Amino acid sequence: MNLYPINAGNLKLDGGAMFGVVPKTLWNRTNPADANNMIDIATRCLLIEDGNRLILIDNGMGNKQSDKFYSYYHPWGDFNLDKSLKINGFHRDDITDVFMTHLHFDHCGGSIQWNKDKTGYEPAFKNALFWSNKDHWEWATKPNRRERASFLKENIMPMEESGQLQFTSLPKNDLLKNSELGFDIFFANGHTDKQMIPLVNYKGKTIAFMADLLPTVGHLPLPYVMGYDTRPLLTLDEKESFLNMAVDNNFYLFLEHDAHNEIITVQKTEKGVRLKEVFTTQDIFN
Template sequence: MKLYPIEAGNFKLDGGAMFGVVPKSLWSRTNPADSNNMIDIGARCLLIEEGNQLTLIDNGLGDKQSEKFFSYYYPWGEFDLDSSLKKHGFHRDDITDVFLTHLHFDHCGGSVQWNKERTGYEPAFKNAKFWTNKEHWDWAINPNPREKASFLKENLLPMEESGQLHFLERTQGSHFYDQLNFGVLFVDGHTDKQMIPHIQYQGKTLVFMADLLPTAGHIPLPYVMGYDTRPLLTLSEKEAFLEKAADEGFYLFMEHDAHNEIITLKRTEKGVRLDKTYTFNELFNS
């Protein structure tokens, strides 16, 4: 097995929304805001090469939305999905599987693109299976008013219409299952049935954090996003995970932290806190 970090592009989100009830005077110490109160956000994906299988976990915002849409999210930096894949010797047509932690637009928007005539949409990975779970799919295509702006029909329906959509089956009686060469933790605080991949690699447990832990600045328990549908559930899910991650020495792959690729945790008198930060290359390619 080989892993590759894939940078799908950076953007910005409102700092207040990202930290919920926590005052700016506290969260801005780790996540400084610009004059519009926006903080840096990444769309760092993960590519898993295992034999003939090439699995991409999440794929960013994509590029099919309108200029007005992107103006809300202030794209910045030089990263994009295709150039990041090319850097590692791959093309999107090489991808066999696209695993989507959940179906908010900043995680699955790159799944779908305009067709050549720009008259409709088509899957952006023509040879891939798209993986979600049935419960989350039903949640996304019949969205509640709070999440409706995050579940965009143009990101979802073309995957189903193409016949490339597949549902992962959850092992009965367990929060983990083994498919696509990794295990998954299901969490429900941010959105219903978000999936958090756990990958065994070079003797380490690497966890793709998605929106369970958006940035290193979100480690303290009350630092929960305003976007979360069940913030008290997020708090308990996060507490259980962070304690396990600190005790078992997990390496956390940060999808949304634009400035920290991988982090580890430690227990302190104030609870679980940041231990060390790593780049992917210094941890696995040194």
């Protein structure tokens, strides 16, 4: 097995939205805001090369939305999905499976693209299966009013229409062992219903792709919960459970949204679970 970080592009989000009720004087220490209160955000995806399978976990916002749409998110840097795949020796047509932790636009927008004459949409990965789960798909295709702006029909429905959509099994508790993709999955419901956190066994290490359960290092303290979460009190419990499991099993936490820290480990302290070490993906994957 080989692992590759795939940078699908950087953006900025409102720091207050990213940290909910936590005062700016606290979160600004770890995630400094600009003059418009915006903080740096990555869409760092993970590519798994395992035998004949090439599995891409999440794929960023994509490039089919309007200039007005992207202006809300202040893209920065010169990375994109295709460029990052090419640097690692791959093309999107090589991808066999696209696994989406959840269907918010910044995690699955790259799944679908315009067709050639821009009269409709088509899969951006023509040879891949698209993986979600039945409960989250139901949640995303019949969205509540709070999340409706994050579940964009043009990102979601063409997957089903293409015939390339697949669902993972659902666990009896919060952990699915040895999923159809070959890795374990932790299911979390605080951010959105049935978000999936992959746990990849790599050279004796467990790489946990944290998605929106732990967006950045700054979100390690339990009350530091995003304003975007639909069930923030549930997120508190899920973070506590997962972070304790991460300490006990020495997980390496792959941070999708932290623009400046790629992989971390954590430890128990008097203040709760906190940062232990910071690694680059090159440190761990090479």
